[in-house]
Amino acid sequence: MSFPVTRMRRLRRSEPLRALVRETTLNPGDLIYPLFICPGEGVRRAVGSMPGVFNLSVDEAVREAEEAASLGIGGLLLFGLPDTKDEQATGAWDDNGIVQQGLRAIKQSSAAKELVLIADVCLCEYTSHGHCGVIVKTPEGYEVDNDPSLELLGRTAASLARAGADIVAPSDMMDGRVAAIRRALDQSGDINAPILSYASKFASAFYGPFREAADSAPQFGDRKTYQMDGANLREALREIDLDLDEGADMILMKPAMPYLDVVRAARENFDVPLGAYQVSGEYSMLQAAFEKGWLDRDRAILESLLGIRRAGADFIVTYFAKDAAKLL
Ligand code: PBG
Numbered sequence: 001m002s003f004p005v006t007r008m009r010r011l012r013r014s015e016p017l018r019a020l021v022r023e024t025t026l027n028p029g030d031l032i033y034p035l036f037i038c039p040g041e042g043v044r045r046a047v048g049s050m051p052g053v054f055n056l057s058v059d060e061a062v063r064e065a066e067e068a069a070s071l072g073i074g075g076l077l078l079f080g081l082p083d084t085k086d087e088q089a090t091g092a093w094d095d096n097g098i099v100q101q102g103l104r105a106i107k108q109s110s111a112a113k114e115l116v117l118i119a120d121v122c123l124c125e126y127t128s129h130g131h132c133g134v135i136v137k138t139p140e141g142y143e144v145d146n147d148p149s150l151e152l153l154g155r156t157a158a159s160l161a162r163a164g165a166d167i168v169a170p171s172d173m174m175d176g177r178v179a180a181i182r183r184a185l186d187q188s189g190d191i192n193a194p195i196l197s198y199a200s201k202f203a204s205a206f207y208g209p210f211r212e213a214a215d216s217a218p219q220f221g222d223r224k225t226y227q228m229d230g231a232n233l234r235e236a237l238r239e240i241d242l243d244l245d246e247g248a249d250m251i252l253m254k255p256a257m258p259y260l261d262v263v264r265a266a267r268e269n270f271d272v273p274l275g276a277y278q279v280s281g282e283y284s285m286l287q288a289a290f291e292k293g294w295l296d297r298d299r300a301i302l303e304s305l306l307g308i309r310r311a312g313a314d315f316i317v318t319y320f321a322k323d324a325a326k327l328l
Pocket of ligand 1: 209
């Protein structure tokens with residue numbers, strides 16, 4: 001039965017009516033807020049390419065965590081900027097590493113009861129060359145060596161779990177890392193630490209601002225031999241399948257906005273908790289438009305997040321978490 005019997009506008013006539021028929025919800029508890037922890041005390045250093053994002057010393061990170069908790073945000077995703085970098089990414093798996101220190105401090109704060117603490121597991125912030133694994137020399141030049149990297153990733157995850165991470169989230173895209181991390185966690189007694197795998201992570205221009213925030217840009221080459229080709233949806237599903245097979249408890253899709261079809265396909269194919277990461281470039285391009293006055297800030301923030309939820313994400317990692325929580 002079509003017009004004039006059917007009039008779609010009938011259910012749009014007032015906000016209560018629209019609320020009643022709304023299909024997708026957005027709550028502060030669905031949002032995960034990334035923090036970049038750096039050495040020092042009282043440090044709150046602005047990241048140029050990401051207005052509103054800071055490198056925070058441990059004490060400042062605790063304050064930020066407490067604010068996030070009071071806003072009802074679901075959790076934090078922690079990254080670290082170590083004092084020194086080396087070929088073996090020592091800062092990543094050192095029990096006294098910067099994220100480990102941050103985890104212990106946040107765990108002792110009042111925020112700990114409210115927030116899920118997720119630790120990103122990767123080596124790129126800790127290696128002198130900025131790649132996500134160890135490097136070997138080959139006749140053609142240098143290569144990121146898969147299998148030796150697994151040992152370091154496992155060590156990193158176990159150390160982060162010991163320091164208090166509720167979830168470990170590998171973002172390196174080495175083959176076999178989920179199995180290696182599961183083994184390392186189980187061997188160190190953390191059988192209950194879940195793995196959130198960045199199962200399909202695409203080699204993306206949209207990570208640009210993050211590499212300033214985390215000081216993690218590769219010093220040579222790019223990440224295309226380990227992160228996925230942006231053209232490939234079927235391959236993304238295969239990556240997810242393999243990670244679940246290796247023991248991933250939940251999956252994270254990344255980036256979000258340019259890859260909403262991948263999020264939707266993952267939702268339809270896998271019955272596991274699924275998150276999406278609205279990455280640094282997605283954040284920065286919106287911020288740039290806000291600064292120019294070209295977009296309505298509050299509406300654009302919420303619409304960008306709602307779109308990601310509608311595509312099928314249960315939760316969203318976003319630098320807008322605090323802004324969005326205040327609006328909701
Ligand atoms: C580490 C990592 C990156 C991001 C999350 N974990 C950078 C990269 O892969 O180069 C990007 C997050 C963002 O852009 O907000 N491997």
